[in-house]
Amino acid sequence: MSAPRLRRVAVLVLDGAxxxxxxxxxxxxxTRGSMPYEVRVCGAAPGLVAGGDGLSYHVAHGLEALEWAESVFVPGYRHPDRDDPPPAVVDALCAAHARGARLAAISTGAFALAATGLLDGRRATTHWHYTRALAAKYPKVRVDENVLFVDEGRMLTSAGAASGIDLCLHVLRGDLGVAASNHTARRLVAAPYRSGGQAQYVPRSLPEPVGERFAATREWALHRLDGPLTVRTLARHAAVSPRTFSRRFVEDTGYTPMQWVLRARVDLARELLERSGHSVERIAAETGLGTGANLRAHFQQILGTTPSEYRRTFAKGE
Structure with a gap:
């Protein structure tokens, strides 16, 4: 019997990878008995590629590997918001896609895919630290900051580095089935599926304010999250009308006052889940979220996971 045909995978290493x-x-x-793949690691040209975090890579192949590959993975690289991939790389990615290749980006590799225009009108994600930068630089891309990865058919993107494992296991499930994917997950000592999206890994749900007009009122509210907070209450503290407060608050933070309060309460609930053994019902009451059902609903909406899963992931050795 002839050996099964190997699936061809190229890993494109860019400067700062x-x-x-x-x-x-x-x-x-x-390439191994249980994995019918051949992998070629390549760069814009064969030879040494300067990487990030003190490492460099000696790649054996140049962009001709993208002509050979059926799947192309683009790892993340440093400074993607200001360093564009070389035009030859952009052209090679476009040509590979036109031939029917699958393009997949890990973390900030999404910027390289976006530079091709192939993500225009599509959903995509990247590391949470760069989601706003991706949306600003490529406004036609529909950036989803909450997920671990996005599958748009032959265009796939993942969040921060470790979510590249989630993306690759997802690709394996599609190529070879669940058994092969689970086998690989065991070999990597990784979860076959992870609960929730990357929003739970962002240190704070609250955005950094653009302006500081109501900084004192925001600080005042953070110490009173367990009590009733309304637009009128916040506006009274800021000594402006509710209408003026609401309009200027959105300008400062990007959120309405009550959206901001909700995210502040979720952040406090996250801290209590991490640092205390309190029940979900008690935490809901202490954060002004009312009931455990409300807390669970808001966790799912904002973080894409449940309080119990969040505690299991982040609790400090309870």
Missing amino acids: KPLDVGIPAQVFS
Whole structure:
């Protein structure tokens, strides 16, 4: 019997490439009996590629590997918001896609895919630290900051580095089935599926304010989250009318006052879940969210997970 045809995977290493991002697809799709893949690690040209975090890479292949590949993975790289990929890389990615190749980005590799225009009108994600930068630089891309990865058919993107594992396992499930994906997850000592999205890994749900007009009122509110807070109450503290307060608050934070209060309460609930053994009902009462059902609903809406899953992931050795 002839050996099964190997599926062809290229890992495109750009200047400033992050080591974990490079290693994930190279290891997941390694050629072995249970994994019918051939992997070629390539760059804009063969030779040495300067990486991020003190590492460099010697790649054996140039962009001709993208002509050969059926799947192309683009690992994340440093300074994606200001360093564009070389035109030859953009052209090679477009040509690979036109031939029918699957393009997948890990973390900030999404910027390289966005530079091709192929993400225009599509959903995509990237590391939470860069979601706003991606949306600002490529406004035609529909950036989803809450998910671990996005599958748009032959265009896939993932969040921060470790979510590259989630993306690669998802690709394996589609290529070879659940059993192969689970086998690989065990080999990597990784979860076959992870609960929730990347929103739960962002340190704070509250956005950084653009302006500081109501900084004192926001600080005042943070110490009173367990009590009733309304637009009228907040406006009274700020000594302006509710209408003026609401309009200027959105200008400062990007959220309405009550959206901001809700996110502040969720952040406080996250802290209590991490640092205390309090019940969900007690935490809901102490954060002004009312009931455990309300807390669960808002956690799902804002963080994409449940309080119990969040506690299981982040609790400090209770």
